[in-house]
Amino acid sequence: MKAEVVQRTYSLRKRVAWRLIPPLAIILALNAFWSYKSAMDAANSAYDRSLTASLKSVAENIHSTGGHISVDIPYSALDIFEGGVQEHVYYAIIGPDGLHLTGYDDLLPPYWKSSSVEPTMVDMSFRRQLIRMGTFDKRLYDPELVGGDTVTILFAETTEARSRLAFSLFLDSLRPQLLLITVGLLLVIIVLRSAFRPLLDVRNTIRQRNEEDLTPVSQSNVPNELLPLIDAINYHMDRLEKLLQARRRFLADAAHQIRTPLTVLGTQAEYGQRQTDPEEMRITFTSLLDTIRSTRRMANQMLTLARAEPANGLIQEFSRLDFVELVRDVAGELAVLALKKNIDLSFEASATVVFINGNATMLREMVSNLVDNALRYTQDNGHVTLCMSMADDLVVLRIVDDGSGIPEVEREKVFQRFYRILGQSDSVGGGLGLAIVREICWAHRGQIRLGEGRDGRGLAAEISLPLASP
Ligand SMILES: Nc1ncnc2c1ncn2[C@@H]1O[C@H](COP(=O)(O)OP(=O)(O)OP(=O)(O)O)[C@@H](O)[C@H]1O
């Protein structure tokens, strides 16, 4: 049984696009943060000027004579109407003794108030409102004042106008950035599209091909990255081409081989038809039956060969089996043939059971073809020995006879389909036996070798197959 293939596909283009989005989003967020900060700074520096002016005009109106501080808040300082918004203004003046002289009692200076000559600005919240407060220390140079001669002026305004300005500045700077990013994304999509174009081109050229066309796909005008893929496709095409050629050849050979016995059958039948002597007719029928038998055998062998081909998948049905038992069975079945020719057929094995993984029917066919050859191409009163031994993780089966043998130059050729050695006494065979043997042997990850038989005579066929894991 073939394992089910789990199909999982993905688009490379989408993958690239998705992986670009998180870094782009981070860049966008950082950029927005900085833009907002600089917009806020710009708005503050614009509005802080009027806040400083108010602070200073208040400071100018604070005087002290004879230990008495007089404060006169100019109306202009309190009327802050900015950017179309009426801001709330809060102020407080704190005397040298730390007590509020005037203004809002709950308005307090920040903890880290610096005592510079220029006003310091700070953002804070007051009465659940965001305010920007300026702080300024003024010396009054009145020796009669107790606890020092410095007053602290706090002057604050709500920040609605600033926020509005900052936000509109921020939007202004964001617009071109968004535009840039959109253009960038579009460019990425366009570039991805054009980068993957060659892949689609290759697909189209292969799709548009004639189904008979197995010539290699052209490697010109193709990006380097695609070359391994095209290489693999071409390698596969090459194998397919060879397979198809072999099929065509086999079909032609098979048709030819079937035609010959059919012609013979026709001739025999015509000859029988003309006979009047019943004895002659009986003889003709006998040879007719012989021809039918050998033709049937050949047809069966062709079927076996087709089944043994890996592409048909039938041979993949493996099971664990005892090879000793299998070989003994086959030898038993063919004992009749040995008896007929008075051949001494023997089987020796170095173990009583030898497990291998394989297709029992096919392995029987393989052994039976080899034993059949040995018996067939050995003269009467000859010897055929089956000998099984173990080597490492292999089982080796040797089928040795003392028949005519196969000359060294022919030992590779006899594996070809329909190949027979000219001048062999036996005329029954079709030349498919050894082709089947080799096909089955390879399908079981085994090896086959032909060598010299007993005492420099005959043939020794040696098959080695991997043992089943314990
Ligand atoms: N044991 C052998 N001794 C001598 N010659 C052999 C032996 N085995 C095979 N051959 C030679 O190799 C040729 C090919 O063998 P193969 O088994 O493929 O075909 P076949 O026996 O002629 O026909 P088939 O087995 O299809 O009925 C045979 O025709 C024969 O000449």
Ligand SMILES: [Mg+2]
């Ligand atoms: Mg044979």
